Amino acid sequence: MQNNHQKEHLYKILVIGDLGVGKTSIIKRYVHHNFSPNYRATIGVDFALKVLNWDQETVRLQLWDIAGQERFGNMTRVYYREAMGAFIVFDVTRPASFEAITKWKEDLDSKLTLANGKHVATVLLANKCDQGRDVLTNNGIKMEQFCQDNGFVGWFETSAKENINIDEAANCLVKHIIASENDMLQSEVPDTITPQLEKDKGGTCSSCFRSQ
Amino acid sequence: MEREMTANASQSLTCNNGSERIDPYGFERHHDFESYKEMMNEYVAVLNRRSMRWSKLLQEKPHVEKNLTGTSNQHTTVLFWCLLMLVCLCDVTIKCVLEVKRYVRKGVPNEHRARIWMAASGAQERLESNPAYYQSLLAMEHDAKLKETIHIDMHRTFPDNVLFKSRAEPSLQRALYNVLLAYGHHNKAVGYCQGMNFIAGYLIIITKDEEKSFWLMDALLGRMLPDYYSPAMLGLKTDQEVLGELVKAKAPAVGQLMAQYPGIWTLVVSRWFICLFIDVLPIEVRKSWGLMVETNEEIVVMLKHIMLLTSCFSYLQTVLRVWDCIFYEGSKVLFRVALTLIIHNQPEILRARSLPDVCECFKQITCGAFTLDCHTFMQKIFTEPGSLSMATIDKLREKCRQRILEEESGHP
Numbered sequence: 001m002q003n004n005h006q007k008e009h010l011y012k013i014l015v016i017g018d019l020g021v022g023k024t025s026i027i028k029r030y031v032h033h034n035f036s037p038n039y040r041a042t043i044g045v046d047f048a049l050k051v052l053n054w055d056q057e058t059v060r061l062q063l064w065d066i067a068g069q070e071r072f073g074n075m076t077r078v079y080y081r082e083a084m085g086a087f088i089v090f091d092v093t094r095p096a097s098f099e100a101i102t103k104w105k106e107d108l109d110s111k112l113t114l115a116n117g118k119h120v121a122t123v124l125l126a127n128k129c130d131q132g133r134d135v136l137t138n139n140g141i142k143m144e145q146f147c148q149d150n151g152f153v154g155w156f157e158t159s160a161k162e163n164i165n166i167d168e169a170a171n172c173l174v175k176h177i178i179a180s181e182n183d184m185l186q187s188e189v190p191d192t193i194t195p196q197l198e199k200d201k202g203g204t205c206s207s208c209f210r211s212q
Numbered sequence: 213m214e215r216e217m218t219a220n221a222s223q224s225l226t227c228n229n230g231s232e233r234i235d236p237y238g239f240e241r242h243h244d245f246e247s248y249k250e251m252m253n254e255y256v257a258v259l260n261r262r263s264m265r266w267s268k269l270l271q272e273k274p275h276v277e278k279n280l281t282g283t284s285n286q287h288t289t290v291l292f293w294c295l296l297m298l299v300c301l302c303d304v305t306i307k308c309v310l311e312v313k314r315y316v317r318k319g320v321p322n323e324h325r326a327r328i329w330m331a332a333s334g335a336q337e338r339l340e341s342n343p344a345y346y347q348s349l350l351a352m353e354h355d356a357k358l359k360e361t362i363h364i365d366m367h368r369t370f371p372d373n374v375l376f377k378s379r380a381e382p383s384l385q386r387a388l389y390n391v392l393l394a395y396g397h398h399n400k401a402v403g404y405c406q407g408m409n410f411i412a413g414y415l416i417i418i419t420k421d422e423e424k425s426f427w428l429m430d431a432l433l434g435r436m437l438p439d440y441y442s443p444a445m446l447g448l449k450t451d452q453e454v455l456g457e458l459v460k461a462k463a464p465a466v467g468q469l470m471a472q473y474p475g476i477w478t479l480v481v482s483r484w485f486i487c488l489f490i491d492v493l494p495i496e497v498r499k500s501w502g503l504m505v506e507t508n509e510e511i512v513v514m515l516k517h518i519m520l521l522t523s524c525f526s527y528l529q530t531v532l533r534v535w536d537c538i539f540y541e542g543s544k545v546l547f548r549v550a551l552t553l554i555i556h557n558q559p560e561i562l563r564a565r566s567l568p569d570v571c572e573c574f575k576q577i578t579c580g581a582f583t584l585d586c587h588t589f590m591q592k593i594f595t596e597p598g599s600l601s602m603a604t605i606d607k608l609r610e611k612c613r614q615r616i617l618e619e620e621s622g623h624p
Contacts, residue, residue, distance in 0.1 A: 019361065019364055019365070019406065020364035020365070020368070037367075037371070038371035038372055039368065039371070040368055040369070040371060040491065041365050041368040041369070041406050041407075041409065042406075043406055043407050043482065043483045043486050043487060044478060044479070044482035044483050044486065045478065045479050045482070047568070047571065049568060062568070067406060069361070069405065069406045070443070071405060071442075071443040071444075071445055072406070072445075074444070074445070075445055075448070075449060075478055075482065076478070078474060078475030078478070079475065079479070081474075096360070
């Protein structure tokens with residue numbers, strides 16, 4: 001892991017959520033800028049790399065595509081190590097995949113904490129928003145509250161198919177990862193303003209809460 | 213691509229028929245198929261010869277299903293039937309006969325494949341002694357969660373294959389769904405595990421029969437493979453570690469490299485084991501490629517082009533040959549294939565300087581010319597890794613299983 005005195009950062013990001021919610025599609029859209037309705041079920045783990053220019057610095061993202069079926073979970077635990085951020089994905093057309101979100105978040109938090117004892121930055125993705133908003137319209141107004149209650153730094157309605165909000169969600173996550181990294185690095189320095197993510201989630205990234 | 217081998221279908225084997233856009237297994241061909249066709253015609257002639265030998269043998273003895281795992285014959289028919297007599301007289305299973313093993317290693321012709329797999333695995337026997345069982349599994353009340361999970365993977369199983377499209381007539385999706393649902397209720401401890409969709413789909417393509425596919429699943433998952441698919445996946449974790457141990461012994465430099473990255477074996481080989489190399493290894497292409505590459509520069513260019521094309525194909529042929537051996541010799545064959553890929557590509561693997569490099573390399577080594585040429589590849593898997601006794605595998609499995617259980621009890 002690079003520190004921010006150098007011009008390059010490497011962040012490991014987990015992409016988790018129930019099977020068939022579109023994790024692979026989101027990664028392919030983000031990294032390869034395309035979509036296919038013909039992706040195979042992900043068996044085990046896969047990953048992809050994405051390079052971003054971020055304030056004149058290079059950010060390398062390692063996106064880990066983790067199989068959604070529960071039984072792969074105990075095998076893939078080793079890949080949670082050293083992750084700096086996560087997307088948890090659900091399918092807006094399948095309420096059960098939304099109900100599983102808290103389980104995924106608890107599982108993530110139990111396996112992974114940052115050096116300062118905080119949880120890693122996690123963004124919630126409501127995927128397949130091109131196909132309907134059943135889950136969201138039934139819960140619509142409560143989503144921000146849901147994120148605050150469950151420790152998500154933000155949420156986005158996304159569509160890997162229609163390329164909606166994928167880049168925005170990634171930027172939001174990277175911003176929070178950098179902030180939490182700065183938080184860890186600078187928490188010892190008294191005259192530096194330290195982002196207070198836990199207390200100030202809504203304010204640090206208003207775009208995260210904007211439903212588009 | 214290997215085809216239906218009946219005499220009537222042999223015309224299509226020359227790749228000159230009109231319906232070329234889709235291969236006989238329902239997978240879509242690349243539109244630029246001409247050059248590949250030409251290459252295939254010669255290999256297809258080999259397949260035809262092999263097929264005719266098998267057909268002859270099987271015709272000479274009408275009731276062979278239960279006893280026969282036959283042969284393409286470099287040996288005479290007489291020798292073969294002597295062997296078969298020996299098998300019957302001694303009341304030993306065909307599995308004991310080394311000659312038969314050798315023949316199976318050379319590949320079972322496609323039209324006999326289903327019955328040979330059924331016989332060698334014991335699936336035929338189970339099917340016959342439980343005639344209404346499969347239907348009863350379909351007729352019972354089904355678990356809603358299981359149904360949903362299977363349903364989600366329906367359009368994610370061989371998505372490029374026209375036969376598996378939901379709108380296909382007839383669609384193999386229905387058969388796939390039935391087989392998985394029946395199996396999930398038959399083996400409740402396993403239920404449904406991702407990866408089983410590819411195995412069931414593949415069996416349906418080969419047998420064209422739901423019930424046979426079900427009993428072959430039962431043979432593979434229930435008796436032949438270790439515990440790969442149950443929720444704890446202990447058999448899978450164990451075999452990944454076993455492979456790690458074997459690599460340490462047989463390719464120490466690769467073993468050292470991999471030791472730098474904890475958990476890397478799961479990352480690079482879990483798919484190999486779970487899918488039994490479906491969607492991992494490529495289709496077969498003619499044996500003579502290697503020679504041609506050395507003699508003609510133009511052809512090198514063409515071959516490269518064709519190798520790109522073949523990525524559009526369905527990865528059936530090499531996998532079929534591997535599966536022939538799995539059904540006859542058991543899960544040990546998986547290690548032979550994995551070790552061969554790793555040992556053969558040692559220099560490339562050792563060039564990797566990071567985890568992403570290693571992962572990319574392990575993807576690449578399953579698809580070059582080496583694995584496309586399935587004849588040579590199948591010879592290599594029985595020579596390149598050297599000796600690999602079942603006793604060694606058993607010992608390693610026991611050792612690794614204990615280690616995993618200890619580690620897991622230490623980190624609940």
